[in-house]
Amino acid sequence: MNMAWKEIRKHKGRFLILGSIVFLVSLLTFIISGLANGLSQDNAALIKDLPNGQFFMAKEADQAYNLSRIDSSIQDQILHKQKDAVAFSIQMGFLNDSAKKQRSVAFVTATDSKLFKNVNKGEIVLDRSMKDAGIKIGDTFTNNQYNGNFIVKGFVENNKFSHAPVAYINMDDYKEMYRVNEMQLIFIPKGDSTQEFTGLQSFSKNQFLNTISSYKAEQMSLNMIIWFLVVISGMLFAIFFYMMNVQKIGLYGILKAIGVKTSTLFKMMWTQMVLITVIALSLSIALSQIFNTIAPKGMPFELIPETIGQLSAIFLIIGFIGATLSGLQIKKIEPLHAIQQGEV
Numbered sequence: 001m002n003m004a005w006k007e008i009r010k011h012k013g014r015f016l017i018l019g020s021i022v023f024l025v026s027l028l029t030f031i032i033s034g035l036a037n038g039l040s041q042d043n044a045a046l047i048k049d050l051p052n053g054q055f056f057m058a059k060e061a062d063q064a065y066n067l068s069r070i071d072s073s074i075q076d077q078i079l080h081k082q083k084d085a086v087a088f089s090i091q092m093g094f095l096n097d098s099a100k101k102q103r104s105v106a107f108v109t110a111t112d113s114k115l116f117k118n119v120n121k122g123e124i125v126l127d128r129s130m131k132d133a134g135i136k137i138g139d140t141f142t143n144n145q146y147n148g149n150f151i152v153k154g155f156v157e158n159n160k161f162s163h164a165p166v167a168y169i170n171m172d173d174y175k176e177m178y179r180v181n182e183m184q185l186i187f188i189p190k191g192d193s194t195q196e197f198t199g200l201q202s203f204s205k206n207q208f209l210n211t212i213s214s215y216k217a218e219q220m221s222l223n224m225i226i227w228f229l230v231v232i233s234g235m236l237f238a239i240f241f242y243m244m245n246v247q248k249i250g251l252y253g254i255l256k257a258i259g260v261k262t263s264t265l266f267k268m269m270w271t272q273m274v275l276i277t278v279i280a281l282s283l284s285i286a287l288s289q290i291f292n293t294i295a296p297k298g299m300p301f302e303l304i305p306e307t308i309g310q311l312s313a314i315f316l317i318i319g320f321i322g323a324t325l326s327g328l329q330i331k332k333i334e335p336l337h338a339i340q341q342g343e344v
Contacts, residue, residue: 008272018240019276022233026315027284029229031291033307036222038300043215046090046108046161047208050115054191055208056200057184063201063211066091069182074197078186079111085191086113087183089174090161095124095141095150103130103141106161109174115187117156117168124150127165131155145177162214230314237322241269265330273323274316281312 008015041048056078061068075087088110094102105126110116117125126135141150150169159166175181188195193202203211210216255265288303295301 008275014240014244015272015276018236019280021236022277022315022319023280023284025229025233025236026281026311027287029226029233029311029315030284030288030303030308031301032222032226032229033311034288034292034301034303035299036219036226037304037307038302039218039222040215041158041302042160042163042300043218044161044209044212045158046106046166047205047212049158050187050205051189052205053187053189054193054195055203055205056186056188056197057203059199059201061201065184065208065211068184069180070184070186071199072182074199075183075186078188078197082188082191084113085186085188086115087111087186088113088116089180089184091174091178092162092164093143093145093167093177095143095167097135097139097141103133104164105130105167106164107174107177108161108166108168109171110168111171111183115189117154119153119168119170121170121172122148122151123153123170125154125156125168126152127159127167128155128157129160129165143177146173147176148173162212226311230311230318233315234318234322237273237319238326240326241273241323242326262331266324269323269330270320273319277316277319281315285312 056070057063057065057068058070070087079085079087088108091107093105093107095105096102108116110118112118119125124141135152137152137154139152141152143150150167150173156166156168169177186200193204195202285308288308292301292303
């Protein structure tokens with residue numbers, strides 16, 4: 001530890017450059033991760049906030065939830081056997097306010113359940129983002145496919161689907177609007193993948209989220225960027241320590257000649273890596289939290305402690321691997337040969 005710190009102080013310019021690069025890469029990674037989590041919630045909070053369980057849709061829908069139609073007899077059979085099960089449907093649409101302005105929403109209706117809002121005919125419950133947009137309880141909306149008016153009866157927290165606020169409506173109103181009698185999906189909380197029902201296909205929560213094309217494409221793109229940044233940081237550690245080790249071949253030869261073990265040299269390098277990474281990560285975490293507070297209100301940004309911990313651990317592991325790979329040349333150093341080359 002003492003030897004590692006002395007070298008950092010002696011060559012602080014080199015280590016400052018590495019620390020700055022790790023700081024910038026990790027900061028960018030945290031920010032993109034926050035955006036990925038925020039967009040994930042904005043795209044599918046309605047589904048993500050449900051407990052773990054199994055989703056079922058018609059096999060003939062070919063994993064397209066909006067094309068799924070579940071036979072009423074099968075639905076009744078499942079709901080009768082599974083007390084906590086719920087059948088629900090989601091359909092994108094529009095609401096027209098009193099000023100004839102169209103507002104995009106995701107209409108949701110469901111059988112009686114604690115997991116979804118149940119409303120009376122002619123009523124509607126909206127995501128709170130609509131309240132932030134100026135909508136109040138008692139306001140009325142119309143829909144081109146619905147003969148009557150919808151009266152706002154309340155708001156719910158963090159219910160989004162496909163980047164649109166959720167609008168809970170009565171099942172009869174939904175059937176009138178979309179001219180259907182069947183529900184699209186059945187959800188069984190704490191259900192397992194071994195459950196099978198005739199004509200239905202089973203999905204876990206993550207599997208079902210990946211059937212939503214916009215969600216899958218969005219998250220795949222952002223996660224690919226995050227992993228590229230993590231790999232780049234590992235390569236930076238490997239290259240930096242490799243160049244440092246090349247410059248110190250003579251020094252390592254002298255240290256080996258006086259009895260310093262190879263493991264001690266590795267420990268010195270690992271200590272330097274940990275110090276640089278921890279300092280860089282601490283600064284990037286602090287700045288990413290500041291960014292969270294100053295980010296525009298409409299920006300979907302959510303950087304949770306779990307994500308911070310996972311990414312920090314990954315950076316440390318990648319840094320350890322990169323430094324270790326670059327240090328393999330230390331084992332090959334012959335003291336006499338290295339001393340003859342001279343210390344650079």
